[in-house]
Amino acid sequence: MGQRIYNQDLELILADGAAAIVADGVTQVGGAAASKKLGPGRFEGVLIIDVSAIDVAGADEVYHLCLQGAADSAFTTKEILAQISLGATAVRPGGAVTSVIGRYEIPFITEQHDTVYDWVRLHVDGTGATFSITMKAWIAERY
Structure with missing residues (x-):
């Protein structure tokens, strides 16, 4: 099976893959959240x-990647719009x-329970x- 092709909008990049992610938090582009x-x-x-490196050697690594949505840029109130858990079989849900x-x-869809969350960011837990995980992440419009 082939990969789907998505247009990559530079304005919708959530993680640039410039460095490995080794701590919980919001992903970065150019050193900024x-x-x-x-x-x-x-x-x-x-x-x-697009995962280019993922450490699962210890068999205890799990990476919860959560696309958080919010109604404001401060992310005062957050909702999970999409989530995937990557990692080792022993600890992966x-x-x-x-x-x-x-x-x-x-x-994903930005509207959940009749609320539109038009601000998004990617959080790694x-x-x-x-x-340690190295990845590029971005949003593409669904056709």
Whole structure:
């Protein structure tokens, strides 16, 4: 099966892959936390994550990648619009296979429970002795 092709809008990059992520927090582009405004209004998109390195050697590493949505740029109130958990089989929810490098595609909609969250950012929450993931992430419009 071939990879879907998505147009990459430079304004919608959430992680530039410039450095490994080794601590919990919001992903960065050019050394600054990346948040993007997708509105106004409902937006249907795909969160594209291209993993170029992922440490699962200790079998205790898990990486929860959460696309957070908010109604304001300060992210005063957050909602999870999309989420994927990567990592080692032993600690990955549901016992899924150990994650590998490659592309992950997660569809999402910015409207949840009749509220539009038009600001988005990607938050990484990881655990494990040698927690380290390198990735590029961006948003593409869903066709």
